[in-house]
Amino acid sequence: MSKADAWFLYAGDGAGVRGHLVRETIELPALREGEVLAEPLFGCWEANMAHALERVPVDVCRLRGEEKIILGNSGVIRILEVGPGVDGLQPGQNALLYGTYGIMDRHGYPQKILGFDAPGTMGCLATRVKLNQQQVIALPEGTRFSLPQWAAFAVRYVSAWSNWRLAWGTFCLQYEDTSVPVANVWGWGGGTTLAELDLARRFGCRTVMLSGTDAHLREIQRYGITAVDRRPFGSLEYDVTRAERDPAYLARYRAGEQRFLDTVARLTEGDGVQIFVDHIGGPLQRATIKSLGRESVLATAGWKAGKRLWYLRPSACIARQQFIHTHGASRPEGIAAVAYAEANGWLPHVDERIYAFDEIPELVETYFANETGMFPCFSVAV
Incomplete structure (x- = not known):
């Protein structure tokens, strides 16, 4: 059993009032087959987190059938422990939280997103997270780029990679x-x-x-x-x-x-x-x-x-106008996006200020006031 400090969003009462985050302690059960225990290092505030707080278009807690949830699906983690059957990951390794891996269809494309609308998942607004190994992508060893850059990369850049792959391919086919x-x-x-x-x-x-x-x-x-x-x-x-x-x-x-x-x-x-x-x-x-x-x-x-x-x-x-639609990315697309980014420097410039874990409520208010940049990051375990 492992304890974690986390920011929770509780289900609303149906009044349409914006939710707020509550800091509490949680106990994580022992690792099962194919799971890892990790500590989030950095995260990036995403629009889906704001949607969850605003309960627009739905109350995500109620959609998941849960009293409270931990948000945050764009981040960098450090592996602490690996469960039985885990391949390619080891304690001490830094990795990308592959936030679009929640509930997948039979072809490996996401239907529900980790740390958002996928039931039973937890995001990186916690000092410890328990994840399926498929929700982790190892970062390149000795990466040239900062961990906050990778934290901001995790959702939006991987989603952009999948959308562009289909858009560009469709365009070229003509x-x-x-x-x-x-x-x-x-x-x-x-x-x-x-x-x-x-x-x-x-x-x-x-x-x-x-x-x-x-x-x-x-x-x-x-x-x-x-x-x-x-x-x-x-x-x-x-x-x-x-x-x-x-x-x-x-x-x-x-x-x-x-x-x-x-x-x-x-x-x-x-x-x-x-x-x-x-x-x-x-x-x-x-x-x-x-x-x-x-x-x-x-x-x-x-x-x-x-x-x-x-x-x-x-x-x-x-x-001959083509309309395409994507949601998140498959795991192979995520791995390909990371490799391309490391080789070509395709990563975001993050906001100069990195909010501390204690300052998450301030980050929330600053975000809703439209006073952050495009990639506002926060630290967790560092």
Whole structure:
């Protein structure tokens, strides 16, 4: 039996009030076949953790049928003990918490995520964690990069790798091997989009990311990606019901949308976007689809601001536009992403401040105030 100090989220009462984290002690049972005991070293605050606290779109505790849960699926751990039948891992080894490995389908793709909606799993907001060995990916020995960088890599970069692998493969399938054009790859969103566009840039694509905050625009430029300020376009979140009733709103929207499309035409030399990475969802879809060129791909791995999508099938068919959807990544994809990152330096620049384990509540409030960078990290056992 091992004890751990942890931050818990309790189930809500249905009132829709944002939850808060409670610090308590937990006892972990003995290791079983194929399990490891580890101490988290660093973690990165993820959007899914905020969704859990906000209980949007669901109360994750109630979804799991549990009174309280431990969040946190992006982090770096140190192996303390290995159970029987564990291969390739040993005490003292640093490893990636493979946070997308929760409940998998028969092909190895995640359906539910560790430390989030997968029942019975615990995340890295604890000083000790008990994990299945499949939820661990060993870090390269003597890695050139910092542990906080790897902690921030664990979810968003691995998810970006899987989404890009499918988006790029789908795009290339539409051409003969010798005639694949240089793709204009655009995106809006947060850290996963930034990771995916940085990967696209390394594949030789022309990349553009849109943002409406000065800090994020500076961060985007730091990665060698063209940053476009979306504020001059106004709100591109199209409300079809309001548009039907409010002519002034519709006129404002159309003017902003045209400014956006004029910018797309200018930066793509009239070709439109070949791969659009949209992890936001429904409200922006009208503008996103209008920006696409022929033989293009709309790629998504999220639904932050809208779960329902619409499109005109005849137009998509005639233009040969492909829509792809991914969620997390398979374990082989995670291993491949780590190897590529170590070899090519494809990792995030993390926030300068690393929050201590005692400061997790402060990190939460800072995050909700939109005062952190894209990759806010915290320490646990160091």
